Amino acid sequence: MDRLMQWFSQIDWDKFWLDMISKSIKILILLILYFVLSWVGRKLIRGFFRRYRTQQMVSENRANTLESLILNLFGYLIFFTFAILILQNFINVTAIIAGAGVASLAIAFGAQGLVSDVVTGFFILLERQLDVGDSITLEQVNGNVEALGLRTTQVRDFDGTLHFIPNRQIMIVSNHSRGNMRFLVDVRIAPKADAEKAMEIIKLACEQEKATNKNIVDGPTVLGVQEVSATNTVIRVMGKAVNGEQFEVQRNLLKDIREELVANQIELPLSYLAPLEPGK
């Protein structure tokens, strides 16, 4: 108990308070500087990209990608610079990191995920695998790229969910926004229907569709009988459409072919209990 008292009395209170105050002021100034620099920096970067886009040297998506990336890098740079500056008022950060024995090993093991994130992210950016706005599939996640960063990629799911994906989780990038996309319609007719005649009708429907729809790049081709089963015969139609329009084209083609088949009295595959519906 006495020692505690003694320890208290030993403290040079003047120096202690002075130290406290000077440090508080320092930290306050650093915090203000941080927020100001952060705000100004973001302003400048955004302004630069606004003008950059008007000059139309690169595509809109690429400009967004670069802006998202540079904002991300600037944010990390300024955050860690000030974080170390502030922390160094309390403890000697670099000395600790250098001198730690066991801890350093544990940190090295634990931080390898972070390094993997950055290495992978760097190459994704360098090899232009993604642009902001691209429709992509990353392992378990589907959606449009919302932002790109060195450590994480943000993907907006089609249902509105925002996914934050550490770059190291990105194994295979499947980019659906690069080049024309295929559309594929499997037309099913009754197993006893005349397949030759049906294929003729489908070919005509495809030609009509192609004539009217400028989004079709590579004409819908009727490949032939793909499968014969007890309940239906499958005729496959395939083609290529402008990127992003493939689903629209597919839906139109599906509706048109069906209408033509019905109009030409090609028997459709019936669900097996249909004949039980008396009144129809």
Added chain:
Amino acid sequence: MDRLMQWFSQIDWDKFWLDMISKSIKILILLILYFVLSWVGRKLIRGFFRRYRTQQMVSENRANTLESLILNLFGYLIFFTFAILILQNFINVTAIIAGAGVASLAIAFGAQGLVSDVVTGFFILLERQLDVGDSITLEQVNGNVEALGLRTTQVRDFDGTLHFIPNRQIMIVSNHSRGNMRFLVDVRIAPKADAEKAMEIIKLACEQEKATNKNIVDGPTVLGVQEVSATNTVIRVMGKAVNGEQFEVQRNLLKDIREELVANQIELPLSYLAPLEPGK
């Protein structure tokens, strides 16, 4: 046997008891200090955030996040400080950690999970991937964020279960509380029904719904025939709603479209044994 006796007699019992008592007092004081400081600290942090929230500088959720985080950090800081202070009465903790050979390696391997937790947690907080109250999906877990910490994140499942998730388990953060959410209704009609007419009716129903429901952000669009199968034709309707209201909107739209279709006598897909029900 004799040696044991000798060993007993050698002990300086006075010094031993004095040591024991002084140490007990020290530990008692430390324990009391720990509980007092812990209680006062928590009081102060909560008080600060109560006032912070009233000033409404940041959203309610972000304030909760910061409060949860700072309480968590404060708790760890004070716990480990006093734990080391108390332990040092018995053994020289730092010397042990520094001097351990094999053990240190084993510890480094074993503790890498802890470091991974903290590194991942740090970036989740820095990149604002989560806020307290957000509706999220983390790999196997669904629910609302209850608390955020450097090591663990607590998620309250929709069924009331509380999940404690070490941050290292958090691979992909899927945040359902960021921006408008999509709603999607697949309307099924009989394969022989008039799809064109049905789409007209559905469009009208959608417009009515939009006019009356202010939670719909992006009008329900009738995409067209999505699929044609032997038992039904599927017409897809899609749109965007205010975050959190998408399920409500979806349920209303489902009920309204169905009622309209019935009112306009569009044949619905019938379960195949329905015609067997004579009296109806």
Added chain:
Amino acid sequence: MDRLMQWFSQIDWDKFWLDMISKSIKILILLILYFVLSWVGRKLIRGFFRRYRTQQMVSENRANTLESLILNLFGYLIFFTFAILILQNFINVTAIIAGAGVASLAIAFGAQGLVSDVVTGFFILLERQLDVGDSITLEQVNGNVEALGLRTTQVRDFDGTLHFIPNRQIMIVSNHSRGNMRFLVDVRIAPKADAEKAMEIIKLACEQEKATNKNIVDGPTVLGVQEVSATNTVIRVMGKAVNGEQFEVQRNLLKDIREELVANQIELPLSYLAPLEPGK
């Protein structure tokens, strides 16, 4: 052969037997001490907690948790202390551990699981993720916590099985004993039944249930039409009950709603072969 003889004759048999006897006595004393101390220690800990519980400073569950933990720690402490004391009569344990080259590396790799267990266990206890008696789900295991330890957690499955789970296997702790729990009833009616009327009836049944059942915390709300399929229309009812009573409430609600619907002649979804049952 001669060497062997020579080697035998060289041995100082007197010293050998003396050494053997003195060591045997030492070990015997140590073993007796171990069992006495172990028994006394456990007695004291249990006695302390018996009084602790009567003072009702903490909940029953938390007291059990602390007792289980302290018994576990005491057991390990006393076991390893005496194990090393006994072993040191034969070989110099610490010297071996320190001096081992290859072996130490192998041990470090092999023992990392043990360290992981202790690190994870420590944080599970520190963060109060579990209490003895809690109903939990740990990855593949369901049940009530039976005992908590630094290395293993014991969970009693609902079917009586006792699971021993190394703490490192505990990834996500899903605790079902923290706060109110949701109950959810999906009422299915015939697709042609009047959904509006059914919802009215269900609402009344819910209000009755709430009035009579004090375990319902958050009134059963009729959310609306959740799904429309060819064979039934689903109406969802949701609410919150006191922890542990949710299944009871759910069962009661299910029975009551069904009875009300039958009484009000709302057509239930029929199994498709029902009309084939002539006599009913």
Added chain:
Amino acid sequence: MDRLMQWFSQIDWDKFWLDMISKSIKILILLILYFVLSWVGRKLIRGFFRRYRTQQMVSENRANTLESLILNLFGYLIFFTFAILILQNFINVTAIIAGAGVASLAIAFGAQGLVSDVVTGFFILLERQLDVGDSITLEQVNGNVEALGLRTTQVRDFDGTLHFIPNRQIMIVSNHSRGNMRFLVDVRIAPKADAEKAMEIIKLACEQEKATNKNIVDGPTVLGVQEVSATNTVIRVMGKAVNGEQFEVQRNLLKDIREELVANQIELPLSYLAPLEPGK
């Protein structure tokens, strides 16, 4: 060629043959000693446990566990001691292990599995997770424990197969031989049957069963209507039985309840084609 000849002539053949003979004799003696000691040791251990069991200080299972463990440890100890003694006639084993550079690293990596086995096995024994004869589930394996060892656990599958499981493979030990076990019967009745009346009958059947069967520890309780589907209504009955007798109890209860329901003319859920069977 000459060098080879020269190399041959250089060899001191006398010393070579002497060396060979002396070493052969040594190894022979060691081998004989090994088999004798091994045989005597096992005899003594088994004899000790035979008397130990007659004194009935511990349960039969625990005595078997200890015997199996001590035999296992003794076997390893004597095997490796003699193996090293014999090998050291040819090469300097310890020098090799100490001096190996690359190899040692490879060995450390490769042998970590072995260390994991021993560490895990040690704690399984220390924490008494298993006893010889217990009915257990270890990840993919079901059966009764046949023998326990530091490195492997032997489990006899219910179909007679003997599983050898390295202890490191044992993640979660699910022990079915610790305490009373639950039995659970889901009674299914026709959806239109009177659930209230059925529950009355089931309750009576349960009470009869409990009165006559002393293996029932916790009386079969009728929980209520668990599920209502189009084809049946499920009533759940639950209780606890003496360990190992739960399946017997369950089978009896199942048969009795069914007979009572039939006797009381509660309509059972009918397979949907039953009414088509005319003559029955």
Added chain:
Amino acid sequence: MDRLMQWFSQIDWDKFWLDMISKSIKILILLILYFVLSWVGRKLIRGFFRRYRTQQMVSENRANTLESLILNLFGYLIFFTFAILILQNFINVTAIIAGAGVASLAIAFGAQGLVSDVVTGFFILLERQLDVGDSITLEQVNGNVEALGLRTTQVRDFDGTLHFIPNRQIMIVSNHSRGNMRFLVDVRIAPKADAEKAMEIIKLACEQEKATNKNIVDGPTVLGVQEVSATNTVIRVMGKAVNGEQFEVQRNLLKDIREELVANQIELPLSYLAPLEPGK
């Protein structure tokens, strides 16, 4: 506050600005050089390969592969050279990499993925496992090789999606563009139909097909009755076609055999509800 002022005044502003300007000019020159060299290099490589292809020393695909690879290598080489030259104006890169203690370990762990990519990529190229244009399957991905690189391989999916696959993800390369491909038709006939007669008819159909289709390399062989089930008898036909034509051949064969069977009144397996369709 004063110190900050003092620190400001200490800076040699002249030297600072000179340094800034000289560095800016340096970087500008480096950037211009980078873009010029990059553009010229790509031009030269493409020009070289244009002439290379006209001489037809290697196949088109191999030339594309080499071009894609050399462009890829050139791009990395020039990028990293200039990146280091520019960075060295700010920080001493090599010194940092050499001197880093903990960080270096973390980097080594994190970067092993990159090294794995390059090592795997190198051997894929050396062993000519892939050529640009080959139809391949890489674990989860199907498509045609679009570009080959040391770090990533680009595969264009058949639906138009572009996959970027880090080479380390490529475990087993399944190349569908190396040699003739098999086609296989499983003909299903009614279980009561005459299998012998059906096989005769199928053999004739196969011979006709072979005579007219030059893409068939190895004649379609009728293997015999592959399976007998309650609903159909399966007769298997197999053969080999020119690479890439196997699906076309399969479709033709399927249609022809079916027509022949129908023409020869071999009963086809009927879907079990077919006889219920009255009017057909």
Added chain:
Amino acid sequence: MDRLMQWFSQIDWDKFWLDMISKSIKILILLILYFVLSWVGRKLIRGFFRRYRTQQMVSENRANTLESLILNLFGYLIFFTFAILILQNFINVTAIIAGAGVASLAIAFGAQGLVSDVVTGFFILLERQLDVGDSITLEQVNGNVEALGLRTTQVRDFDGTLHFIPNRQIMIVSNHSRGNMRFLVDVRIAPKADAEKAMEIIKLACEQEKATNKNIVDGPTVLGVQEVSATNTVIRVMGKAVNGEQFEVQRNLLKDIREELVANQIELPLSYLAPLEPGK
């Protein structure tokens, strides 16, 4: 060019050719020695075991196991001895292995699989988990052990395929050739049939079977009603048979019980469409 010439002229061609010839002779002698020793060694080992088996000290299977193991060890020993002797004519193997820095680390990582194989294999042999001829299940593989080695185990699948399994892949050894095996017959009767009477008949059938079949070790016991479903009542029969005969016993019992039930007119569970088969 000149330097190359100069380099050529510098070579001491006489010494070069002498060296080449002497080395060639050395290698030739070594190769001949290798084949001779290998052939003689195998001959001796096989001869030894032929005599060993005739003395019938151990079981046939154990003798095969030892022979397979010793041949395997002898093969590796002689191969690697001569391989190193031959290689040392060209390069200093041991020096390379000792002196390699980076490579050694890579080798250590890469070779850990090999060490794991040997360590696991050693314990499989030491603990006698397998004998040549045993019927076993190793993770994905079923079959009889064909050969045992330190690195690989060969298993002959029941369909004739020969599996080579690296020992490290062997996690859990499931040995089906150790002790009696269970047989289990689930008898299904119509849900309305008299279960009591059926059980009587089955019991009689079991007793008959036991009386005539000496392979039955533990009499087939009728456990009782295992399950009651809408389509059938299941009665379980269980017992133990001599190892390897359990399938034969099961097949016989199945046939006999069925015949007895039919003879006693116990209604069997009917497939639900059976009554629709009029003429049968």
Added chain:
Amino acid sequence: MDRLMQWFSQIDWDKFWLDMISKSIKILILLILYFVLSWVGRKLIRGFFRRYRTQQMVSENRANTLESLILNLFGYLIFFTFAILILQNFINVTAIIAGAGVASLAIAFGAQGLVSDVVTGFFILLERQLDVGDSITLEQVNGNVEALGLRTTQVRDFDGTLHFIPNRQIMIVSNHSRGNMRFLVDVRIAPKADAEKAMEIIKLACEQEKATNKNIVDGPTVLGVQEVSATNTVIRVMGKAVNGEQFEVQRNLLKDIREELVANQIELPLSYLAPLEPGK
């Protein structure tokens, strides 16, 4: 700017160009030597094996295996020798590898896959697990071995695809080309048919088949009733055939047994809707 000029003027252009030219010539000579040596070496190896095969000392498959392996080794040897010779004109390769600190660690981690490939490949070859032409299953891949190498194994799938499998991916080698193969036919008859009589007929059919088919090694044995279900009774027939002929035998047996059963009017299991087919 001036410094750059200065730096340019400092370069000794004469020496630079001389160096460039001499190096270019060196590289050219090395490249020519590489292609010549590579061509000559392959020629010699192939010639040697052509003669080797004519002497028929080893089987065709083993000769192919050795040829494929030696070509593979020769290719790697000559490639890496010249690659290092050429690279050493530019940079000091060995110095870099030796001196690299962090990089070396990363390389060691990254290259362990390569070492694993070679170690596994070496033992696959040494233990003769595979021969060129063998029909094998390697985890996910089926097919015939096309080529064997130290790093990769090439397998030609039955559909023509060529798989390149890194040896480290080869866990369990399942070789279908070693010894006789089993064939197995499950004959299904109607549940009410006379099983005894059916087995007689099947036995006769099997004996006929065996008499006429020399590919059957181990006569088809009728094992008995394997399974009794509501829709059919299964009788199992098993035997062994010459390697590669098992499928042919199985198909023949299937057809013959079926014909015999039909001829002897054993009722076959009918698909349950068959009786609904009126006209048959």
